[in-house]
Amino acid sequence: MKFIKGLLFIIPIAILYLVGNLPASSDNTVVVTDTLQLGNLEMVSIPPTIPSQIVNYEGMTLSFNKDLHIPNWVAWELTATEVAGTFPRDDNFRGDDNVIGSAEKWDYSYSGYDRGHMAPAGDMKWSEKAMDESFYMTNMCPQAKSLNTGAWKRLEEKCRQWAEIDSAIIVICGPVVTDSINEYIGDSKVAVPQRFFKVILSPYIENPRGIGFIMPNAKVPGGMQATAVSIDEVERVTGFDFFSSLPDEIENEVESQCKFHYWSTLKNNAKKKTTK
Numbered sequence: 001m002k003f004i005k006g007l008l009f010i011i012p013i014a015i016l017y018l019v020g021n022l023p024a025s026s027d028n029t030v031v032v033t034d035t036l037q038l039g040n041l042e043m044v045s046i047p048p049t050i051p052s053q054i055v056n057y058e059g060m061t062l063s064f065n066k067d068l069h070i071p072n073w074v075a076w077e078l079t080a081t082e083v084a085g086t087f088p089r090d091d092n093f094r095g096d097d098n099v100i101g102s103a104e105k106w107d108y109s110y111s112g113y114d115r116g117h118m119a120p121a122g123d124m125k126w127s128e129k130a131m132d133e134s135f136y137m138t139n140m141c142p143q144a145k146s147l148n149t150g151a152w153k154r155l156e157e158k159c160r161q162w163a164e165i166d167s168a169i170i171v172i173c174g175p176v177v178t179d180s181i182n183e184y185i186g187d188s189k190v191a192v193p194q195r196f197f198k199v200i201l202s203p204y205i206e207n208p209r210g211i212g213f214i215m216p217n218a219k220v221p222g223g224m225q226a227t228a229v230s231i232d233e234v235e236r237v238t239g240f241d242f243f244s245s246l247p248d249e250i251e252n253e254v255e256s257q258c259k260f261h262y263w264s265t266l267k268n269n270a271k272k273k274t275t276k
Contacts, residue, residue, distance in 0.1 A: 039245020041170045041203060042075035046240050050177060055099055055138060059130030060119040062138060065177060066101030068191035070141045073174035073240065074118035078163040085125030096136040103137040107186025116143025118173050120156045141175050142185055142192045146219035152196070155213060155224045159200060162263065166202045170243075173198035176214070178239050193217055197234045199242050201254060210243070210254030211263055231255035 042061050046052060052063040052072055060076040093105040093115055108115050118139050124130040133139075143152065163169045175193030183192040199212045212234035215227045231242055232255045243251055 041201065041243055041245060042077065042172070043245070044073050044075065044172060044240050044242055045244060046072055046238075053099060055096070057130070057133040057136070057139075058127055059124045059134065060139065062118070063174075064099050064101065064138050065191075066099075068175075068177060068181065069101050069103045069107075069188050070177075070191055070193070071118055071138060071174050072177055073172055074139060075170070075172040076119050076123065077168060077170055078123050078159060079168040080164045080166075082123065082126035083160045083163050085127070087125045087128050087131045089121045090131060090135065092132060092135045093137065093140070094135065096138045099136075099138050101188075103140065103186065103188045103190045105137060107137075107188045107190050108140075108142065109186075111142065111185040113142035113185060113192065114145050114148040115140045116148045116152070119171075122156060122160065123171075141196070142190060142217075143196070144218050147196070147215060147217055151215055151220035151224045151227065155198060155215075158224070158263075162200065162202065166205050168202075168204055170201040170203065171198065172242060176238055178237070195237075197238055199231045199234050201231075201243055203243075203246070203250075203254075208246075208250050208254050209259070209263070210257055211260065212258070225260050228258055228260040230258040233258075 044063065046063065050072055051065050051067050053066065055062050055064055060074055062074040063072040065072050095102040095104040105115065115137070117134065118141060119134055121131060121134045124134045159169065159171055174197060176195040176197055177193070179194045181191045182194070184190060185192060194217055196215050196217065197213065199210065201210045202208060210231050212229045212231045213224060213227045214229055214234060214237060215224070220227060235241060235255070243255065246254070
């Protein structure tokens, strides 16, 4: 939770009214010098029957499944400042010896699948260490190239645009591990997911919003827009519980939303404001 751990940050009045009224500035935001307890928005509750090792990296937190050799979920906060980072991509794929069941890069060789980043390297340009750790195989899943370089990549690019506009967003994604696994690759027997999910939360704006996506591990007909769903739907499909530390009123609202057209017009609206 890099964004809210600072000594000085801004939280919208919509959230603050739920914990008590505080003096507001003229632009309807409140300047706070102590951490407002929104909880850890990057943690996910999953069924106890799913193997899980929580791993904390510089730029992301993940739950790793030692039996499937892929993450159950990967979560990170992305800020506008981080999007503007300049550390180059390093492509140093490797296993993490500290994580039980970590795959190795050669498990994917000649498999026909890409080493598909869950937390993308493009979101880690703000730190050399974060960039380096994003290439651990614990952050990878076997992805069809048509997905990895298609709708999945375009959604990653959209998330960076949304982070620039809203100052910070929370992103959580991963394979749908509750689907049946019909294919494995490599000596480690890395599971090949049938589908992937991504949920996005913008919690620090005046009217917090959220959206989810479920994509097949294949070319996506209709592109990312066709796969947009509510976070409630992602929870139904995966059995996971996201953003439970939010106040109930906000959680219920953001998790019921599926307003892709609203999210997709944010960039254009921002451009209009800056050109006036």
